[in-house]
Amino acid sequence: MxxxxxxxxxxxxxxxxxxxxxxxxxxxxxxxxxxxxxxxxxxxxxxxxxxxxxxxxxxxxxxxxxxxxxxxxxxxxxxxxxxxxxxxxxxxxxxxxxxxxxxxxxxxxxxxxxxxxxxxxxxxxxxxxxxxxxxxxxxxxxxxxxxxxxxxxxxxxxxxxxxxxxxxxxxxxxxxxxxxxxxxxxxxxxxxxxxxxxxxxxxxxxxxxxxxxxxxxxxxxxxxxxxxxxxxxxxxxxxxxxxxxxxxxxxDLYFDLAKHANQQAMKIKKAFREISHDFLTETFTNQIFPMLSHSQIEQLSQNFDFYVWKKLDQDQAAIRIITSWATEDYVVEQFINEIKNLK
Amino acid sequence: MxxxxxxxxxxxxxxxxxxxxxxxxxxxxxxxxxxxxxxxxxxxxxxxxxxxxxxxxxxxxxxxxxxxxxxxxxxxxxxxxxxxxxxxxxxxxxxxxxxxxxxxxxxxxxxxxxxxxxxxxxxxxxxxxxxxxxxxxxxxxxxxxxxxxxxxxxxxxxxxxxxxxxxxxxxxxxxxxxxxxxxxxxxxxxxxxxxxxxxxxxxxxxxxxxxxxxxxxxxxxxxxxxxxxxxxxxxxxxxxxxxxxxxxxxxDLYFDLAKHANQQAMKIKKAFREISHDFLTETFTNQIFPMLSHSQIEQLSQNFDFYVWKKLDQDQAAIRIITSWATEDYVVEQFINEIKNLK
Amino acid sequence: MxxxxxxxxxxxxxxxxxxxxxxxxxxxxxxxxxxxxxxxxxxxxxxxxxxxxxxxxxxxxxxxxxxxxxxxxxxxxxxxxxxxxxxxxxxxxxxxxxxxxxxxxxxxxxxxxxxxxxxxxxxxxxxxxxxxxxxxxxxxxxxxxxxxxxxxxxxxxxxxxxxxxxxxxxxxxxxxxxxxxxxxxxxxxxxxxxxxxxxxxxxxxxxxxxxxxxxxxxxxxxxxxxxxxxxxxxxxxxxxxxxxxxxxxxxDLYFDLAKHANQQAMKIKKAFREISHDFLTETFTNQIFPMLSHSQIEQLSQNFDFYVWKKLDQDQAAIRIITSWATEDYVVEQFINEIKNLK
Amino acid sequence: MxxxxxxxxxxxxxxxxxxxxxxxxxxxxxxxxxxxxxxxxxxxxxxxxxxxxxxxxxxxxxxxxxxxxxxxxxxxxxxxxxxxxxxxxxxxxxxxxxxxxxxxxxxxxxxxxxxxxxxxxxxxxxxxxxxxxxxxxxxxxxxxxxxxxxxxxxxxxxxxxxxxxxxxxxxxxxxxxxxxxxxxxxxxxxxxxxxxxxxxxxxxxxxxxxxxxxxxxxxxxxxxxxxxxxxxxxxxxxxxxxxxxxxxxxxDLYFDLAKHANQQAMKIKKAFREISHDFLTETFTNQIFPMLSHSQIEQLSQNFDFYVWKKLDQDQAAIRIITSWATEDYVVEQFINEIKNLK
Known part of the structure; x- marks a missing residue:
């Protein structure tokens, strides 16, 4: 799965x-x-x-x-x-x-x-x-x-x-x-x-x-x-x-968990940023909305599930990635690897 | 407590x-x-x-x-x-x-x-x-x-x-x-x-x-x-x-638990019955409503908590006893002992 | 009609x-x-x-x-x-x-x-x-x-x-x-x-x-x-x-009209009272509720419309008579005549 | 008034x-x-x-x-x-x-x-x-x-x-x-x-x-x-x-009255049109929304009451004129005269 x-x-x-x-x-x-x-x-x-x-x-x-x-x-x-x-x-x-x-x-x-x-x-x-x-x-x-x-x-x-x-x-x-x-x-x-x-x-x-x-x-x-x-x-x-x-x-477990979720999202955001992707809104919390081409979205969805948030034009859409207190490091790393491989 | x-x-x-x-x-x-x-x-x-x-x-x-x-x-x-x-x-x-x-x-x-x-x-x-x-x-x-x-x-x-x-x-x-x-x-x-x-x-x-x-x-x-x-x-x-x-x-855990609750209530009901107490309604489930004198209610409430359900007259009231899947045998036995000691 | x-x-x-x-x-x-x-x-x-x-x-x-x-x-x-x-x-x-x-x-x-x-x-x-x-x-x-x-x-x-x-x-x-x-x-x-x-x-x-x-x-x-x-x-x-x-x-037309309605009802009430009929409630306003036998109700409804308000027993019911600002004297007189003729 | x-x-x-x-x-x-x-x-x-x-x-x-x-x-x-x-x-x-x-x-x-x-x-x-x-x-x-x-x-x-x-x-x-x-x-x-x-x-x-x-x-x-x-x-x-x-x-009184209202509005519309005023929406019923300068609105409101419907810019606003079954010819004529006199 x-x-x-x-x-x-x-x-x-x-x-x-x-x-x-x-x-x-x-x-x-x-x-x-x-x-x-x-x-x-x-x-x-x-x-x-x-x-x-x-x-x-x-x-x-x-x-x-x-x-x-x-x-x-x-x-x-x-x-x-x-x-x-x-x-x-x-x-x-x-x-x-x-x-x-x-x-x-x-x-x-x-x-x-x-x-x-x-x-x-x-x-x-x-x-x-x-x-x-x-x-x-x-x-x-x-x-x-x-x-x-x-x-x-x-x-x-x-x-x-x-x-x-x-x-x-x-x-x-x-x-x-x-x-x-x-x-x-x-x-x-x-x-x-x-x-x-x-x-x-x-x-x-x-x-x-x-x-x-x-x-x-x-x-x-x-x-x-x-x-x-x-x-x-x-x-x-x-x-x-x-x-x-x-x-x-x-x-303060509550705040530690939230911070963890944010940090995981920020790592992913950085990965998208590095391959110069833009975002629907600039966020610093556990939700990010990178704008990708349809083929990139297709590629990413091979191994990961996420919502296509908003169709932008014929070529592009914004997706939504949400992390949580439960998002583990190894998953984030795997995902970042896939981002790096995006064309 | x-x-x-x-x-x-x-x-x-x-x-x-x-x-x-x-x-x-x-x-x-x-x-x-x-x-x-x-x-x-x-x-x-x-x-x-x-x-x-x-x-x-x-x-x-x-x-x-x-x-x-x-x-x-x-x-x-x-x-x-x-x-x-x-x-x-x-x-x-x-x-x-x-x-x-x-x-x-x-x-x-x-x-x-x-x-x-x-x-x-x-x-x-x-x-x-x-x-x-x-x-x-x-x-x-x-x-x-x-x-x-x-x-x-x-x-x-x-x-x-x-x-x-x-x-x-x-x-x-x-x-x-x-x-x-x-x-x-x-x-x-x-x-x-x-x-x-x-x-x-x-x-x-x-x-x-x-x-x-x-x-x-x-x-x-x-x-x-x-x-x-x-x-x-x-x-x-x-x-x-x-x-x-x-x-x-x-x-069928669901039914086992309910049956257990009922049985505990029936044991208590029997104890009340034996010292010839009457009930507000005749029940066979986990709620019983024995009618007691105010002094008996006082006596029972020393060690147990329950609701006084309905005042009947100057001398008597019906109380409500509810049991559940969690009511253990030893508690029921203790309670029955107290009932037996009611004047 | x-x-x-x-x-x-x-x-x-x-x-x-x-x-x-x-x-x-x-x-x-x-x-x-x-x-x-x-x-x-x-x-x-x-x-x-x-x-x-x-x-x-x-x-x-x-x-x-x-x-x-x-x-x-x-x-x-x-x-x-x-x-x-x-x-x-x-x-x-x-x-x-x-x-x-x-x-x-x-x-x-x-x-x-x-x-x-x-x-x-x-x-x-x-x-x-x-x-x-x-x-x-x-x-x-x-x-x-x-x-x-x-x-x-x-x-x-x-x-x-x-x-x-x-x-x-x-x-x-x-x-x-x-x-x-x-x-x-x-x-x-x-x-x-x-x-x-x-x-x-x-x-x-x-x-x-x-x-x-x-x-x-x-x-x-x-x-x-x-x-x-x-x-x-x-x-x-x-x-x-x-x-x-x-x-x-x-x-004060408002009060004159209400008083008129009440008076018409009181005349009718008096007529019922005189042939010794009882009322569901004792009223002094424009609603009266005389208790009549079913045959009396039948008789009265030949020429007048009213609600049968409440069945009292096998023989009797209370009817409701309402008068208003528009109830004219001649109608009240006709109705009283019929009441007087009730058996 | x-x-x-x-x-x-x-x-x-x-x-x-x-x-x-x-x-x-x-x-x-x-x-x-x-x-x-x-x-x-x-x-x-x-x-x-x-x-x-x-x-x-x-x-x-x-x-x-x-x-x-x-x-x-x-x-x-x-x-x-x-x-x-x-x-x-x-x-x-x-x-x-x-x-x-x-x-x-x-x-x-x-x-x-x-x-x-x-x-x-x-x-x-x-x-x-x-x-x-x-x-x-x-x-x-x-x-x-x-x-x-x-x-x-x-x-x-x-x-x-x-x-x-x-x-x-x-x-x-x-x-x-x-x-x-x-x-x-x-x-x-x-x-x-x-x-x-x-x-x-x-x-x-x-x-x-x-x-x-x-x-x-x-x-x-x-x-x-x-x-x-x-x-x-x-x-x-x-x-x-x-x-x-x-x-x-x-x-068909209903339709005659509505038609009358519309006709009165259309006469007024025509008068506005003739002095080359534009309208917020093009209407053929009893509501018209001419666009006027603030001074024209001022002038018209000397003798007539109406709503200023929408401010358009610093100079202009649309007003709303509503006619009805009760709008008489002489009033419409008076109003049209005032429109004709607008600068």
Whole structure:
């Protein structure tokens, strides 16, 4: 079977995570997130973001995190502004609209939203109450095209949102990868400070399942548990989520794994660069999008699996290569060898 | 710490399930339920229910299973009939209503719905279109009060539903316990035959998480995957669900575990009976509801945890004792000893 | 054709209302409720309830008023407590549930809810967040069975709601009839004081269509216009609603019409009483529910139309007689004659 | 006060419509659309579209018509394709999304959708079930920018929809204006043939309120009444809608009024053309969008009211002039005089 660079969730969990599940298996624990492990994991996260007033809740996946957070924050007439590449706009089967809220898509150059993009949407919706009211800005970090927000960018967005009575919510399915990218200058603490809420992804970074929803804005915290339950996200054995996050975060395993994934991607990026290939976006995380000729793509797919991301013209397309915590050195070396042999 | 009989999800997973997770951990697999393990587990279930045209999908929990199945089956104006004790009516934080559908509650003697109960609801809603249209009957087996449906009862319900253009949906969070109860005369195959859809619960019977939604009615199968995705139930690492169900079902471990839970409960029931205590409902599954005096409850709770289920009068209350696949013999013996010592 | 006592919306509008539509027909006016007539009508209502901080908005019908008000007031996990006879529970085709909210039905003796009824619901939903959160109490005045709330009753309910962090919302489809009943001791002003919101019905009291939603609680007023628009209630020619309410309310025509309807019903009630018939509920508004033998019902239906409301036993049933602003004296006299001739 | 060309709903109803309301006012009629007038009006419409199997229902406004039709036709995971100028996308405060459905916006040149536009959306959503399923195409005729569909265009769209398992739904708020435009080659009958459903607007063409929803596709007709009720659209005095449509349609008054509106607009268009002004879109209905300099706009707004529709550059903007059944000749002449005097 070919080795797959199609996604970062092809394997199970990091061995330490499984080991923790084994070690704790026979303990009797309270259900629904009130187990000792979940409580401990929540405390660790609150400490790491240095915001004791934040709340933390665990859910099983990213779409679930997005739909529950957003639908609990908004009133029925309020809408969301997102990049056209945003996961909620394109790849969650209308989950946000299914909870009743419109998502406005903003075309971007690199998957990142700027205050002026939001401003344009707001200015185009001044015929009240005939046009929906924008209330939440959704960004992803790292984005769906592998890019990351810098400190100034996040702060400017948050300031803009504060001034315009908007919530800023960050989809952090790959927040670990963003925070460990070589160009990054943000910290987890900044996300406790410059967002109303965000989630920290486990599924794509060493866990079997699990995302941690962090709500910083105290006005948005009330009764959040009801929303988890009502949307089917409150696991009876919430320990499954708590144990994993505790293990990933207690000694920074989470960040080590993300850094590893990034480094593997950067090695591959360098190999492509050396044979002078261009990229769809310039990324420093675990996703790269080299532009190749169709015959090169054909050649590479003999032994490796990946997505053809975007057809560029008759000759060329961009492919997507994703690495993960589980991508081993020898595989990367094999792949680099094949890249070197590309005509 | 006291031993808890409060629920059947206090421990992790059966060791064989964890072992299977370990063994398969490094395989690269497709995401979102297309992994080999999920495909194999689906095949096993279809074989066991002897209905090759049924579809099987795995989700993480019971509320999620109920809300996705029901909301995908119904049009906006259609409603659900359930027992007043039904999980969807009382304990899912309005999850069904949240998807837009009314739930009609029927008072029952033992948690079980009869055709005449449904008929009464329908007859009370003849002022069309001012009153909602009943379209789905929700039952649980075993019920929330530990009772089970017999073959004639299920068949009669299904016949009634067929004749009245209603769907019959079974919440099988504890279907294993129902099917291995000593008084049971139904088989898993019957659920492939006499229901439109049902789910088979893993969380309460040896899995970390996981319920298998089985749709027998072919008209209800179309596009079900979109609903899983839209409601946030499609796990990236769907393997987590597939592996567990494969392990539980390939050699009937699932039924052995449920039978074990039932037997432990029956031993405890016998002990209560011997000191001549009465029960709220007569059950043969892993839930029993003995009626005790307040001082007896006090006495028992010195060393054991359980819920006081229902206050009966000034002197008495019914408690709920739940056993599980993880309830060990020595604990049961200790508990029985305490029961024998009750005044 | 038989004369119909089946409902209070069988005729068009009071002639003065039609006349006002004719007189204003050619004026050019702003759309969507910003016309001069709507503004004037809103001012009149605010003056009559003596609460300058209240807001007033007009919609076309009662179900629309209920669903928009309730869905705009509540967050997704919040539920409504209503009488089992409440219009939203039985006769609006699941409109409230369609917006995502559960309605808890309380059995009552006379269609009226008491604080202790609400308390029972709340006490039965303490397993948070597994059970929905009660947040709004819905009452009707006059009720669906013709009864009315007295001043103490309304004040006690409101006090209870205030203490328990609940909203009190009144369906006033027949508020005119309640306020002009001979036993009434409430004023329109009281509804501006002892409720969070209510609506004042036009359709059943002289208008072609139209209900006025009044929101007293300032926290519930924000952005209400968006909800009107989003739910399809914002009429382009909002003048249609404004003109009617202006005409009905400027000189108390509204109350005169309701009083007329009540008086006609009371005459009929007296006639039934004189031949010693009993009533399902004791009412002083425009709905009466005499209990008759089947042969008497047969006899009366020769020349008059009405609903058989409830079968009581093999011999008897309660019928519903509704009068309206349009019920003329000669019809009442004819009907009374027939009553007198009943065996 | 200035004369307003801002919209086509500034006045009340055509005098004949009011007269009909007066004439029928005292008849006792059944409620909720079962009155004789509604039944007669439905019969007339079915006859005019020459499709006896179609169903007709009346609602009060366009947003209501759109949201009820679309939400009753679609399952939860299905989405709508519309022009970016489409009323449901921009001006209904998220009403469609509020019922759970995503609306995909297509950029167009003239407000009209072509099969290739839909094809592009479908091709961009092939990652099933992660991306929503397109199921309904929404078009307006005349469009929001005054243009109309020709016979070939409508037929091609319908054929495309049929082949791709999509519904074609037409927002006919101004269908009368489209069908009486000088360039039009479609008939009302064509809309009974080449659409799955459409609505025929009354509010903007002589009625006080009212839109007639026509469903041709028999699969979409079942239980439609429940949706009308559940969404608050079923008027107790449905006669109000029936009487108006009966009056408008029995002798083609409806088409005469629309033609009048178009003609008034064409006179004004000609006047602009003569002083060599350009238009944003070339229209033949009751909306025209001349491009003027800011000083010309200033000059015209001395005595007339209209919307500045779109800023074009530093010097120019397009204004929108709307005429209606109520626009009288003398006003048009006055306005034309002012146009002639523009510098």
């Amino acid at each position: 070919k080795y797959s660079f199609k996604n970062d969730y092809a394997e199970g969990a990091h061995p330490k995570v499984l080991e923790a599940l084994l070690q704790t298996n026979k303990d009797q624990q309270s259900g629904y997130g009130l187990d000792d492990y979940s409580l401990a994991a929540k405390a660790i996260i609150k400490q790491k973001i240095n915001n004791p007033k934040s709340t933390v809740d665990f859910v099983s996946g990213g779409t679930q995190a997005n739909l529950i957070a957003i639908s609990s924050f908004l009133r029925p007439h309020e809408s969301v502004v997102a990049a056209a590449t945003g996961h909620i706009f394109t790849n969650e089967s209308g989950a946000i609209e299914s909870t009743g809220h419109k998502v406005h898509a903003v075309e971007t150059e690199n998957g990142k939203i700027r205050p002026e993009d939001i401003q344009t949407v707001i200015e185009g919706h001044q015929n009240k109450p005939h046009q929906v009211k924008q209330k939440l800005v959704y960004i992803s970090n790292s984005t769906e095209v592998g890019t990351i927000y810098l400190k100034d960018e996040l702060r400017n967005l948050y300031d803009y949102c504060q001034r315009n009575n908007l919530y800023l919510f960050v989809d952090g399915a790959r927040l670990g990868h963003a925070l460990t990218a070589e160009t990054n200058n943000l910290t987890l603490e900044d996300f406790g400070k410059y967002t109303d809420a965000f989630y920290l992804g486990g599924t794509k970074n060493g866990a079997l399942i699990g995302e941690a929803i962090v709500i910083n804005n105290e006005n948005l915290q009330e009764d959040f548990g009801f929303h988890l339950k009502q949307k089917g996200a409150l696991l009876a054995k919430g320990r499954l989520l708590g144990i994993q996050f505790q293990e990933l975060l207690k000694d | 006291k031993y808890s009989f409060k629920n059947d999800y206090a421990e992790g997973a059966h060791p064989k399930v964890l072992e299977a997770l370990l063994q398969t951990n490094k395989d690269q697999q497709s995401g979102y339920g297309l992994d080999d393990y999920s495909l194999a587990a689906k095949a096993i279930i279809k074989q066991k229910i002897n209905n090759p045209k049924s579809t099987v999908d795995f989700v993480s929990g019971g509320t999620q299973a109920n809300l996705i199945a029901i909301s995908s089956f119904l049009r906006p104006h259609e409603s659900v009939v359930a027992a007043a004790t039904g999980h969807i009516f009382t304990n899912e934080s309005g999850a069904i209503e949240s998807t837009g559908h009314k739930v009609h509650a029927v008072e029952t003697e033992n948690g079980k719905i009869r055709p005449e109960d449904i008929q009464t609801v329908i007859e009370g809603h003849q002022n069309k279109p001012h009153q909602v249209k009943q379209k789905l009957v929700y039952i649980s087996n075993s019920t929330e009060v530990g009772t089970i449906y017999l073959k004639d009862e299920l068949r009669n319900l299904y016949d009634y539903c067929q004749r009245n253009n209603l769907y019959l949906f079974v919440d099988g969070a504890r279907l294993g316990h129902a099917l291995t109860a000593e008084t049971n005369n139904l088989t898993l195959e019957d659920f492939g035959k006499y229901t439109d859809a049902f789910y088979l619960g893993g969380t309460k019977n040896g899995a970390l998480i996981g319920e298998a939604i089985v749709i027998n009615n072919e008209n209800l199968q179309e596009d079900f995957g979109f609903h899983l995705k839209q409601k946030g139930a499609l796990l990236a690492k769907g393997r987590l669900l597939g592996i567990q169900f494969q392990e539980l079902l390939k050699d | 038989k004369y119909s006592f089946k409902n209070d919306y069988a005729e068009g509008a009071h002639p003065k209302v039609l006349e006002a539509l004719l007189q204003t027909n050619k004026d050019q006016q702003s759309g969507y409720g910003l016309d001069d007539y709507s503004l004037a009508a809103k001012a009149i209502i605010k003056q009559k309830i003596n609460n300058p901080k209240s807001t007033v908005d007009f919609v076309s019908g009662g179900t629309q008023a209920n669903l928009i008000a309730i869905s705009s007031f509540l967050r997704p996990h919040e539920s409504v407590v209503a009488a089992a006879t409440g219009h939203i529970f039985t006769n609006e085709s699941g409109a409230i549930e369609s917006t995502g909210h559960k309605v808890h039905a309380v059995e009552t003796e006379n269609g009226k809810i008491r604080p202790e009824d609400i308390q029972t619901v709340i006490e039965g939903h303490q397993n948070k967040p597994h059970q929905v959160k009660q947040k709004l109490v819905y009452i009707s005045n006059s009720t669906e069975v013709g009864t009315i709330y007295l001043k103490d009753e309304l004040r006690n309910l409101y006090d209870y709601c205030q203490r328990n962090n609940l909203y009190l919302f009144v369906d006033g489809a027949r508020l005119g009839h309640a306020l002009t009943a001979e036993t009434n001791n409430l004023t329109l002003e009281d509804f501006g004081k002892y409720t969070d919101a209510f609506y004042l019905g036009g359709t059943k009291n002289g208008a072609l269509i139209g209900e006025a939603i009044v929101i007293n609680n300032e926290n519930l007023q924000e952005d209400f216009g968006f909800h009107l628009k989003q739910k399809g209630a914002l009429l382009a020619k909002g003048r249609l609603l404004g003109i009617q309410f202006q005409e009905l309310l400027k000189d | 200035k004369y307003s060309f801002k919209n086509d709903y500034a006045e009340g109803a055509h005098p004949k419509v009011l007269e009909a309301l007066l004439q029928t006012n005292k008849d006792q009629q059944s409620g909720y659309g079962l009155d004789d007038y509604s039944l007669a009006a439905k019969a007339i419409i079915k006859q005019k579209i020459n499709n006896p199997k179609s169903t007709v229902d009346f609602v009060s406004g366009g947003t209501q018509a759109n949201l009820i039709a679309i939400s009753s036709f679609l399952r939860p995971h299905e989405s709508v394709v519309a022009a970016a100028t489409g009323h449901i996308f921009t001006n209904e405060s998220g009403a469609i999304e509020s019922t759970g459905h995503k609306v995909h916006a297509v950029e167009t040149e003239n407000g009209k959708i072509r099969p290739e536009d839909i094809q592009t959306v479908i091709e961009g959503h092939q990652n099933k079930p992660h991306q929503v399923k397109q199921k309904l195409v929404y078009i307006s005729n005349s469009t929001e920018v005054g243009t109309i569909y020709l016979k070939d265009e409508l037929r091609n769209l319908y054929d495309y929809c049929q082949r791709n398992n999509l519904y074609l739904f037409v927002d006919g708020a101004r269908l009368g204006h489209a069908l009486t435009a000088e360039t039009n080659n479609l008939t009302l009958e064509d809309f009974g043939k080449y659409t799955d459903a459409f609505y025929l607007g009354g509010t903007k063409n002589g009625a006080l309120i009212g839109e007639a929803i026509v469903i041709n596709n028999e699969n979409l007709q079942e239980d439609f009444g429940f949706h009308l009720k559940q969404k608050g659209a079923l008027l107790a005095k449905g006669r109000l809608l029936g009487i108006q449509f009966q009056e408008l349609l029995k002798d």
